[in-house]
Amino acid sequence: MPSVAFQTLGCKVNHYETEAIWQLFQNEGYERADFESTADVYVINTCTVTNTGDKKSRQVIRRAVRKNPNAVICVTGCYAQTSPAEIMAIPGVDIVVGTQDRTKMIPYIEQYKQERQPINGVSNIMKARVYEELEVPAFTDRTRASLKIQEGCNNFCTFCIIPWARGLMRSRDPEAVIEQAQKLVDAGYKEIVLTGIHTAGYGEDMKDYNFAKLLKDLDKKVHGLKRLRISSIEASQVTDEVIEAMKQSNTIVRHLHIPIQSASNTVLKRMRRKYTMQMFADRLEKLKKVLPGLAITSDVIVGFPGETEEEFQETYDFIAKHKFSELHVFPYSKRTGTPAARMEDQVPEEIKNERVHRLIELSNQLAKEYASQFEEEVLEVIPEEVYKEEPNSGLYVGYTDNYLKVKVQASEEMVGKLVKVKITKAGYPYNEGQFVRVIDNEISSKTAISS
Numbered sequence: 001m002p003s004v005a006f007q008t009l010g011c012k013v014n015h016y017e018t019e020a021i022w023q024l025f026q027n028e029g030y031e032r033a034d035f036e037s038t039a040d041v042y043v044i045n046t047c048t049v050t051n052t053g054d055k056k057s058r059q060v061i062r063r064a065v066r067k068n069p070n071a072v073i074c075v076t077g078c079y080a081q082t083s084p085a086e087i088m089a090i091p092g093v094d095i096v097v098g099t100q101d102r103t104k105m106i107p108y109i110e111q112y113k114q115e116r117q118p119i120n121g122v123s124n125i126m127k128a129r130v131y132e133e134l135e136v137p138a139f140t141d142r143t144r145a146s147l148k149i150q151e152g153c154n155n156f157c158t159f160c161i162i163p164w165a166r167g168l169m170r171s172r173d174p175e176a177v178i179e180q181a182q183k184l185v186d187a188g189y190k191e192i193v194l195t196g197i198h199t200a201g202y203g204e205d206m207k208d209y210n211f212a213k214l215l216k217d218l219d220k221k222v223h224g225l226k227r228l229r230i231s232s233i234e235a236s237q238v239t240d241e242v243i244e245a246m247k248q249s250n251t252i253v254r255h256l257h258i259p260i261q262s263a264s265n266t267v268l269k270r271m272r273r274k275y276t277m278q279m280f281a282d283r284l285e286k287l288k289k290v291l292p293g294l295a296i297t298s299d300v301i302v303g304f305p306g307e308t309e310e311e312f313q314e315t316y317d318f319i320a321k322h323k324f325s326e327l328h329v330f331p332y333s334k335r336t337g338t339p340a341a342r343m344e345d346q347v348p349e350e351i352k353n354e355r356v357h358r359l360i361e362l363s364n365q366l367a368k369e370y371a372s373q374f375e376e377e378v379l380e381v382i383p384e385e386v387y388k389e390e391p392n393s394g395l396y397v398g399y400t401d402n403y404l405k406v407k408v409q410a411s412e413e414m415v416g417k418l419v420k421v422k423i424t425k426a427g428y429p430y431n432e433g434q435f436v437r438v439i440d441n442e443i444s445s446k447t448a449i450s451s
């Protein structure tokens, strides 16, 4: 049996696609090998979101070549898409496939074995107009399954290289999404996370369908689904129809990740984001009114070129005022090939670090404040894994629907099940909880919480 080893860099979508590529190999009779062992084929799924992504990808490629110089080395993913020539120039690389045509990978391997000539299978991603179906029936993670619903992005934010690596927006056929969701639920997953490159842009390339309709259809047509999470949604995509779908649904969780990046209109304009702070605030107010207790997490880029102290302060104040429940804070890092990398007034590292620090402190404080509202409440948790810091304590860690991370006494059989837990001590990053009971067969997480 031939063997294949994978290494994945970067985001959730890449990890998802590695699983899809593994399916293709499995169907051809391959066995999966550990990346550190000797395999016949190595697949490196690369990332290019930052310059460091490129560098790390190159290191991993070289490591695979050293492991087995006779293996077929196949490089795919975002960095492969944007810079195939750079990758082909690394000694030992045999095949390069970008972010499409993954199904050609195995025929390319056969071709390579015959001809022993390097193959560049990267084509122009900007011409791709149709979502490429790749099925992922199972994941290594037992508790949540990712479900990719779209590819590409039309936004071209000035700091981001991703549209060049992924192409323009292509939505997956709704029926295929629903069918895939049902298969995942039937395989035992309680939670599905809708993912993509610009996830909630779903439907922008369709005529009579949109993201809100997909949410409603998933809610209605997928039997046995307990939790539906949206990996990310932009403020401009939080439409009244999406809010209504969330309100009506028993499965869509009380959590939205809405990347803000900055809360200064002038910075947002330089970033070429598609919303203003007024729009953002309006959406937040509406959400909070309709969905009390909703957790809102966000991403912030600190030290974008030209960011003044006043602009940073606007961001800080907005976040403090609107009480986000957690932030992912990134210092701006130049991505070669993007307009922002060429902008003047790059912010010095020490200023960026100091601002990052201030925002992280704010995030910690807001996270604690958010969690404290739920002390003494009984919530539903899906235990995911043993609490690593005290592996023999019997404690497991899992998330509530509104994304509180909870430590609770549980057992191995409860992993991946819905369990009622009383929050005894709110905190951050962990809340402490007391096991109440397993409620795996009850239907609605929201009804259960409010009952």
Ligand code: SF4
Pocket: 153, 154, 155, 156, 157, 160, 161, 162, 163, 197, 198
């Ligand atoms: S919305 Fe902006 S940051 Fe997000 S993938 Fe598109 S271009 Fe990149």
